[in-house]
Amino acid sequence: MLPPGSIRLMDVTRTFRVYHDRGRTLKEVFIRRGRAKYTERYALRNVDLDIGPGERVGIVGRNGSGKSTMLKLIAGILPPQSGDIEVRGEVASMLELGSGFHPDFTGRENVYLNGTIHGLTRQQVDERFDDIVSFSEIPDYIDMPVRTYSSGMQLRLAFAVAAHVTPDILLLDEILAVGDERFQRKCMQRIEDFANGGGTIVFVSHEASTVMSICDRAVLLDNGSVLADGPPAEVMPDYHRLLSAQDDPGYVPSVEGVPAPEMTPRDAIDGVPGWGDGRVVIRRAWISGPGGDEYRFMSGEAVSINLEIEASEPVADEVVLGFRVHLSDATLIFETDTASEGVVMSGVDGTRTVAFVIDALPLHIGWFEVSVWVMSPGGAVHHHVEPSFGFHVYPSRAGLGMVPLAGHWTISPVNGYARSGAAATEHDN
């Protein structure tokens, strides 16, 4: 027997029929009996998963990977086609906040209705009513019909009710975007408290940062199967990889100077997109790291940005090579060129490779793009590719955001002597 708060999925399979032309009326059912066309699609395929009491599990995956289905199976809303699901303890599912709210009823009435939907008794709602209302921060409106509420107020009230259900297992489906930032923090705090009290959390999200901050375990689903299962810091890079493979096919290092798909070249020079007078052409631009030519790096790795340029007719004048690292919305991270760093490239004949070597990549998490160019010192553009390629950076330490600030915490003890915390992580080398 599993202890309360545990979930076990054994070889669980759930399929859906995707009807090409769905007949929902009797007429259609009778007319095309036996020839209703559908394809069986696997939402979950032979999934085994063991979740113990007190675990905080984040389920991540692309759209349609089976995340929500898994949550519904655990919640008991859907039955599996085969396999067994064992869930021990009280389950509260917050798959959608405010489902069951009736617009014509007052906040008070809806609290009672929603509370009982979530399995509370009337007395339990009575006892928790004041807490619920004060948590929702809308005491002045509690006796007004919910239809007069703003959507934010409705969500607050809904979350407040859900937050006062005390289950062994809490199922959450991407519903933390409640209200303003302060209220969101309060919700997160509530979830933290629940977890610290020994509750099991299963949480579906697209948001890597939320999973990183809430969960101590991440399960990556793809096409209904578990691809990876482990600490979020280990699983999330796989998730990002999956996303990048889906979202930007071909957005890989520009082996032949392949541009980003959204780029609109004014011109193509010798088959290489970009624009300029073409006296010097960037044949290849790519980024390489310890593992060779790649586009995924860990923060702090040694990488180099490489440019292979070619002049079919010898160019005697000085040329300037430059690059710019930016976000996909063109927010500039860093830009430099040879001239401004005092590096002189006088003349190109044939093919040359130039590299900008970075000892330790000072980026933390994200997708970064690189634009490259070659021009004359006077500003005549020979070839400009924007953007030329992109790369992912995955974190090598705790924290969120684009740039890791190297540093550490110190906590001043009672006697006044500062003591260094152990959270420091060195990033220069």
Next chain:
Amino acid sequence: MRALGGEAAHAWPLFRNLTIRALRQRYKGSLLGVLWTLVTPLIMVGAYWVVFKFLFGSPIPNYALFMFVGMIGWGMFFTGIQMASGSITGNAPLITKVNFPREIVPLAAVTANGITTAVMLVIAVPLCLILRQGAWLPILLMPVVLALIFVMTLGLGLIVAGLNVYFRDIEHILTAIGLPWFFLTPIFYTFASVSKTVNQEWVLNLLHYGNPIAPGIVALQDALFWGQWPAWGDLLYTAVAAVVLMIAGGLSFRHLKREMAVEL
């Protein structure tokens, strides 16, 4: 397989709240509120009185009250089934997002309708006692008859609520058969009063026992309006129908509820 113990313990408050919601939803925002439960049948009774008493000269005494009593039974039965048929589809967000015993939804719909219909008794019972045709003692059986009709309605309600998820036609079919079914049910006539025009007994028997609600309504009229003990046949028929339909409803709903969240 799943922790069901908790579900049953929490079913009652949810049932209660959903019933209240269904009740209030029905008349919320209207001026007359629950009075509509009385106004609508009274208007119908008025119209039928003009047609069947005034134009066709029905021999039934206190004809308006007679029809009103029949409509209590009919309203509890048919309107209840109609309310149940759309109850699951109407609560789709709840069904697809929260796990709770789904039976509660149609049961609450039928119960809410039963309560509103029972309001009609406030008028019918005193009038029947004042203008009574027979003894007053048989009125004691009225709650039993109504309870049996109620259980029948629950059973059929579960069947149509489940089916309607898969075939949305059920609601339309019910609307279509509502009026003919109403006319084939002895609400504004008695089988005795039409026996002269219909002299083939098998036709009358078919109308009487081929219609699951007819014996119940006849029994209700006997107990409440005529002041006579309902026939054993009518009572037994209704009791058996209630049990059979309830079992059929429970079983079919249990089968149909599994995939409900997928279909909605």
